[in-house]
Each structure stands twice: as structure tokens, then as C-alpha cells.
Amino acid sequence: MFFETYKSELIISGFLIILFYLIRVIANTLIKKLGRKTGINDARIQLICRYSTVTLFLIWLLMEAFIFGTEAKDLALVFSSVFAVMGIALFAIWSILSNVTSGIIMFFSFPYKVGDKIQIHDKDFPVEAIIEDIRAFQLHLRLDNGDLVTYPNNLILQKAVTLVEKDAIDEGSDAI
Structure with missing residues (x-):
């Protein structure tokens, strides 16, 4: 039937x-x-x-x-209800969404790649490290002393970044 x-x-x-x-x-x-x-x-x-x-x-x-x-009016009612609840919930996790969105933007337009040594010009926490991994929420950076630093994707797009050495891993760097 x-x-x-x-x-x-x-x-x-x-x-x-x-x-x-x-x-x-x-x-x-x-x-x-x-x-x-x-x-x-x-x-x-x-x-x-x-x-x-x-x-x-x-x-x-x-x-x-x-x-x-x-x-359309039925869908509008459903979507407005769902988006109202989601809006309240997402307000609480806006930084996570910000990092995911930044991760998507970085996929298409981030000029640095895994293995590059970069310097992040942050007045509170200046970092010079090798990019070990680029994830959905953060970058994994390996400092010269071997420490692993995770740096949020949304902050990396807000800070000035300088390329110190291209493909530092491939060129035999001891940083990792």
C-alpha cells in the first residue's frame, strides 16, 4: 500500500x-x-x-x-525550533565550533604544512616550533626542547606567523 x-x-x-x-x-x-x-x-x-x-x-x-x-511553513517551524535549541547549546561551545571552522579554513588556505618550522608572534606566549600535525581543533607543535604544544586553530588564524624553515623534519632537524 x-x-x-x-x-x-x-x-x-x-x-x-x-x-x-x-x-x-x-x-x-x-x-x-x-x-x-x-x-x-x-x-x-x-x-x-x-x-x-x-x-x-x-x-x-x-x-x-x-x-x-x-x-515550507512546517519545515520553518521545525527548523526554527531546532535552531533555537541549537543556538543555546552552541553558544556554550562556540570556541569548539570556532576551532572546527578555522580547521576547515586552514585546509583550503593555510600556507604552512606539516614539517614546517614556524614562529607565532604572540606577546603572551611566543612560540617557535615545528608543525607536527594539523587537526580539526588544534595544531600540534613540537618545540626545540621536545615538548609538544597544542595551539588552537582559531588563534593561529588570528596571530602573525612567520615561516622559519620549510620542511624542517625532512631536512634532518632533531626537534622531533
Whole structure:
């Protein structure tokens, strides 16, 4: 009975699933090519691919709701309620979201890579270290004395950074 009632919606949904799958494959391929071309490590590439997949899935859910006859005013009520609750919850974790957003921005436009020795010009905590890893929330920096420092992504985009030595790890540095 369900299949007979919603036959045309199910056919459209099938085409939509195929379309979004193709878009996902193309987007992930482009992200991987861009990441490898710019020398970004595979963990960060996978993270950005995951973010794009989740975004496409949410867009697919929205389109499915319209296909099955949900009215815009009903969706507006649901979204306004959900966003009100999320807004209150996200206000409490704004710094985490700030770091994740900064991590995405750094994926596409951060001029330094893993292995580069950088100097962060911070008046309270000046740092000169080798980038050991770039994660979703923070950079892992290895100081010359061997200590590991985690530096939040949102702060690295707010501070002046100087490249001290390109690929310090590859050139035989003893810092790590």
C-alpha cells in the first residue's frame, strides 16, 4: 500500500539518491586532489570529506521532505525550533565550533604544512616550533626542547606567523 501511494515520490527519491551520491563522489575526489596537490595529510583530507558528506546529507534530507509533500511553513517551524535549541547549546561551545571552522579554513588556505618550522608572534606566549600535525581543533607543535604544544586553530588564524624553515623534519632537524 505504501509503495503504491508514494510510487512517484519513491522514484524521484531514487534519482535524487543517485544524484547526491555522484555529487559526493565528485566533491570528495576534488577535495582529495586539492589536498594531495597542496601536500595536506590524509587525516585532514578525510575530515573535510566527512564534513562535505554530512552537508550533502542534510541538503538531501531537506529535499526529501519537499518531495514527500512537507510544506515550507512546517519545515520553518521545525527548523526554527531546532535552531533555537541549537543556538543555546552552541553558544556554550562556540570556541569548539570556532576551532572546527578555522580547521576547515586552514585546509583550503593555510600556507604552512606539516614539517614546517614556524614562529607565532604572540606577546603572551611566543612560540617557535615545528608543525607536527594539523587537526580539526588544534595544531600540534613540537618545540626545540621536545615538548609538544597544542595551539588552537582559531588563534593561529588570528596571530602573525612567520615561516622559519620549510620542511624542517625532512631536512634532518632533531626537534622531533
